[in-house]
Amino acid sequence: MSTVKVGQENGQDIEIYFEDHGTGQPVVLIHGYPLNGHSWERQHGVLLEAGYRVIAYDRRGFGQSSQPTTGYDYDTFAGDLNSLLEHLDLTDAILVGFSMGSGEVTRYLGTRGSGRVAKAALLGAIPPFLLKTDDNPEGVDGQVFEDIKTAIVNDRYAYFEDFFNNFYNVDVLGGSKISDRALQASFIVATGASPHATYACVDTWLTDFRSDLPNIDVPTLVIHGTDDRILPFSATAERLPSLIKDARLVTVEGGPHNIAWTHPEVVNPALLEFLQG
Numbered sequence: 001m002s003t004v005k006v007g008q009e010n011g012q013d014i015e016i017y018f019e020d021h022g023t024g025q026p027v028v029l030i031h032g033y034p035l036n037g038h039s040w041e042r043q044h045g046v047l048l049e050a051g052y053r054v055i056a057y058d059r060r061g062f063g064q065s066s067q068p069t070t071g072y073d074y075d076t077f078a079g080d081l082n083s084l085l086e087h088l089d090l091t092d093a094i095l096v097g098f099s100m101g102s103g104e105v106t107r108y109l110g111t112r113g114s115g116r117v118a119k120a121a122l123l124g125a126i127p128p129f130l131l132k133t134d135d136n137p138e139g140v141d142g143q144v145f146e147d148i149k150t151a152i153v154n155d156r157y158a159y160f161e162d163f164f165n166n167f168y169n170v171d172v173l174g175g176s177k178i179s180d181r182a183l184q185a186s187f188i189v190a191t192g193a194s195p196h197a198t199y200a201c202v203d204t205w206l207t208d209f210r211s212d213l214p215n216i217d218v219p220t221l222v223i224h225g226t227d228d229r230i231l232p233f234s235a236t237a238e239r240l241p242s243l244i245k246d247a248r249l250v251t252v253e254g255g256p257h258n259i260a261w262t263h264p265e266v267v268n269p270a271l272l273e274f275l276q277g
Contacts, residue, residue: 004087006060006080009068016080017064018057022048025118026090027275029056030081032099032124032258033205034160034190034198036063039098042264043271050272052094057084059100061197063189072200074207078107085116092116094275098123098260099231103207110212121221121271124228124257125237127209136208138235145202152199160190166229169256177262213243220247221274223267225255248274 003015019037027047029040037056047054058065060080061072071080081104085093093116097105102122109120132139151159164186165171168178190198222244224237231237233251241247250270252259260267 001064003065004084006083007068007071009066009070012066014060014066014068014071016057016060016066016084018055018084020053020055020088022051022053024051024053025275026053026055026088026093028081028085028090028093028095029054030095030097030101030104031056031059031062032101033201034062034163034193035186036189038063039186039189039258040260042261043096043268046264046268046272050275052275055084055088055090059104061194061201063193067194067197069194069196069200072197072204074103074107074204075111077104077204078111080104081108082112090116092118094119094121096121096123096271099126099257100201100205102126103204103209106209106212106216107207109218110209110215113215114218117218119219119221119275120216121223121274122237122240123223123260123267124231125222125224125240126205126207126231127236128213128239128243129206129208129210130231130235131206131208138239140232140235142206145206149199149202152202156195156198157191160187163230164190167257168262169227169229172227172254173256173262177256182261210243213240214245216244218246219274220244221250221271222247223250223252223259223270225252225257225259225263227254228257230257
């Protein structure tokens with residue numbers, strides 16, 4: 001089991017689990033909430049076949065990584081990513097983040113620079129700033145997130161069922177783009193995550209990335225579903241081309257939040273074209 005130590009809690013190591021396969025230019029895959037690195041399976045084989053070295057890791061609190069009660073903020077998440085890049089001594093890497101993972105990519109590049117990074121891709125992006133405020137009227141009302149935290153505390157498993165129905169737009173795409181068994185698999189992965197992490201990450205979604213975005217100095221691909229119910233397109237991805245110096249936006253018409261699973265026929269060619277361009 002491949003892990004890298006990123007800290008300690010009460011004398012116990014906090015370790016990030018990762019898988020590292022293939023050779024060539026490294027592509028680092030950073031998953032979304034509340035999944036793990038295996039959620040990239042519809043991209044993993046395609047990237048390997050195209051000649052890339054593919055590294056996927058589990059965020060702290062999720063998958064096979066440690067489940068501490070500390071560090072659920074984007075400065076720490078970016079630090080965990082940095083520890084992995086340094087541990088593997090990666091250079092000329094391509095960072096690909098989905099949902100919460102797009103926040104890791106943004107905060108890492110915004111604060112630590114692009115010395116090890118050649119390109120970045122943000123799928124189902126969470127930047128620039130999800131919370132509705134006086135200077136961010138495009139955001140989402142804060143009560144929505146308070147209600148989510150209440151639902152997690154009351155019944156985390158019932159919340160996940162509702163969450164994944166909207167994560168995949170099951171009422172529209174069920175049976176065609178997302179099977180019952182694939183939906184069940186996502187639910188099982190989510191239930192194995194740390195209860196504390198699943199709650200603490202809700203506040204993390206409200207991180208303001210607006211000061212990070214101007215510091216991104218590598219070509220950036222943004223791919224987002226137009227029918228994303230988790231991170232609405234108009235509040236997130238639609239705004240990014242004007243905030244990132246070199247950004248290209250690809251929309252997936254009718255796509256839900258997890259377009260990497262439901263629409264690989266759109267996502268994979270767009271991603272490969274960007275990586276190879």
